[in-house]
Amino acid sequence: MPLQLLLFIDERSSSQEHIQGIQTYLQALKDDYPFELETVNVTQEPHLAEHFRLVATPALVKITPTPRQTIAGTNLVAQLEQCWPHWVESVQQEESETTEEGSTVQDAVTHSTELIRLSDEVFRLKQENQELNEQIKFKDQILAMLAHDLRNPLTAASIALETLELTDQNPDPQKVEKIKKQIFRQAQTQFRIMNRMITDILQTARGKNAELQIQPQQVNLQALSHQILDQFQDSFDRKSLNLKKDLPQDVPNAHADPELIRQVLVNLLDNAVKYTPEAGTIRVSILHRTSQKIQITICDDGPGIPEEKREQIFEGRVRLKRDEGKEGYGLGLSLCRQVIRAHYGQIWVESSGNRGSCFHFTLPAY
Numbered sequence: 001m002p003l004q005l006l007l008f009i010d011e012r013s014s015s016q017e018h019i020q021g022i023q024t025y026l027q028a029l030k031d032d033y034p035f036e037l038e039t040v041n042v043t044q045e046p047h048l049a050e051h052f053r054l055v056a057t058p059a060l061v062k063i064t065p066t067p068r069q070t071i072a073g074t075n076l077v078a079q080l081e082q083c084w085p086h087w088v089e090s091v092q093q094e095e096s097e098t099t100e101e102g103s104t105v106q107d108a109v110t111h112s113t114e115l116i117r118l119s120d121e122v123f124r125l126k127q128e129n130q131e132l133n134e135q136i137k138f139k140d141q142i143l144a145m146l147a148h149d150l151r152n153p154l155t156a157a158s159i160a161l162e163t164l165e166l167t168d169q170n171p172d173p174q175k176v177e178k179i180k181k182q183i184f185r186q187a188q189t190q191f192r193i194m195n196r197m198i199t200d201i202l203q204t205a206r207g208k209n210a211e212l213q214i215q216p217q218q219v220n221l222q223a224l225s226h227q228i229l230d231q232f233q234d235s236f237d238r239k240s241l242n243l244k245k246d247l248p249q250d251v252p253n254a255h256a257d258p259e260l261i262r263q264v265l266v267n268l269l270d271n272a273v274k275y276t277p278e279a280g281t282i283r284v285s286i287l288h289r290t291s292q293k294i295q296i297t298i299c300d301d302g303p304g305i306p307e308e309k310r311e312q313i314f315e316g317r318v319r320l321k322r323d324e325g326k327e328g329y330g331l332g333l334s335l336c337r338q339v340i341r342a343h344y345g346q347i348w349v350e351s352s353g354n355r356g357s358c359f360h361f362t363l364p365a366y
Helices: 012-030 046-051 074-097 104-147 153-170 173-205 223-231 233-238 256-276 332-342
Strands: 003-009 033-039 060-065 070-072 215-221 244-245 254-256 281-289 293-300 348-351 357-364
Touching: 003 012, 003 074, 012 033, 012 074, 033 348, 060 233, 070 074, 070 293, 074 281, 104 233, 153 173, 173 233, 215 256, 223 244, 223 256, 223 293, 254 256, 254 357, 256 332, 256 357, 332 348, 332 357
Parallel strands: 003 033, 244 281
Antiparallel strands: 003 060, 060 070, 215 254, 281 293, 293 357, 348 357
């Protein structure tokens, strides 16, 4: 097995003189003992410098015979003069015990590069495996929660329909009509809750990197907001919530997918109702920010969101301490951000202390 060396160089002009001196000295040593030399530019192949744990250049690495030895610095020639006799002696001692017959310096470089690649691949696979295990565990938890939480609105809707059947026995037609309207609204609310749960689950099952298929069109945000707020009236009444609206008529239409924006508004209003205390206030407003952007804001009187959590809540799977005992899975805001980003808009939250939060999102004007 020949003596195998790697010379690591860089592109600094101050290094060139030292490098030429080393190469000239090594050429002279070929008459003393044959060796193989490979030159590596660390600028072009930094992974090899990292693999051989180099801290300075120029540097000379003896690959074979083992053990590996590295000398570095501006006085390489002086160091090489001291090391060379020992290196030659070690080669002569191991010639009869060679285990990699026919190996070259290029083979060693290739082997080192392959080791680095395999190490990176193993690390990547470990990360993927960990993420997949987390996803499986998360989906198992979600399925269990879904099966449990669907019972509540399903039972309430079932009771409402059974009550509707009993109203036919009431002799007062006006009272019957009033009861029917209340029951229909209650059933509608419960089915909406179930639909939101299922929508959140199905969207999450697609994965956080799944691309949303949007079908943008001209959307009247004022009309859409009024329509959704009417659907929430029963929820507002149950908690005696005050609704303050600022939905000007002169706001231009948005260029958006109406069903996806409906989902965003429903999710944000659901959260506002959930966290606003009895007799609290919910505010909904639309603002024409620029000629290109329209901003929608939904504010509540809830417990607020800590500053350090205001970005995390949009990442999904994040449930704050205030969420304990509340229905939902911490998915809604993550889905909202996916939808808004698909429309090239932004979504964020502002919260003052422990009292109230305002969620804002923007959409492109038509």
